[in-house]
Amino acid sequence: MSSKVTTAVEELVIPILTNMQLELVDVEFKKEGKNWFLRVYIDSEKGVDIEDCGTVSERLSELLDEKDPITQAYFLEVSSPGAERPLKKESDIEKAVGKNIYVTLYEPIQGEKTHEGKLVSFVENQLTIATKQKTRLVEVVIPYEKVASARLAVVF
Incomplete structure (x- = not known):
């Protein structure tokens, strides 16, 4: 199930990021304790700041509400991958x-x-x-x- 969710979220977020000249590093959908978390990691050559994360979060949240690819309640987090960024591709x-x-x-x-x-x-x-x-x-x-x-x- 989580791979279906991450694929759906990638399809929604990539146009937003492309428009903002940002790149998608990773999408995670996982349960921690009793809560589900949807984490979207973004970056760019110049780095990302809190405003970039906020803008992506707002735009993605609107699309997620509209398309509704996730059935259960979850928390959305958009952030930079940090200094030890994963190298996925x-x-x-x-x-x-x-x-x-x-x-x-x-x-x-x-x-x-x-x-x-x-x-x-x-x-x-x-x-x-x-x-x-x-x-x-x-x-x-x-x-x-x-x-x-x-x-x-x-x-x-």
């Missing part, structure tokens, strides 16, 4: 080249199911990450199809 990975990322894998590569480091390249469905192992930098090549999840990583 190949285009997200391409934009992250040169940045630090954290990747979890379906199966181990070089004995590890997680890798964190600078994304050196994303070519022919292969991520190359420069990761620190003890005192040296090592490049790890990861086939995209083995990536379970990826996100930007904040380095302190």
Whole structure:
């Protein structure tokens, strides 16, 4: 059910975001405790502010009331994905080249199911990450199809 809801919400929100020159990062519809939450994460090259989130929330709320794709009561939240933004699509990975990322894998590569480091390249469905192992930098090549999840990583 939640995938039907997220697909319906994506179809409603994308024209709003396109008009505002924003991009859709993710849509989540999940139950937490006894409440359902519809979370829409948006971003842009310049970032998003509270006004962007408010405008998208108002416009999307009107469409959701009109089209009514969700049967139960829920809370709508529109926000930025934050500093550790998820990288959901190949285009997200391409934009992250040169940045630090954290990747979890379906199966181990070089004995590890997680890798964190600078994304050196994303070519022919292969991520190359420069990761620190003890005192040296090592490049790890990861086939995209083995990536379970990826996100930007904040380095302190």
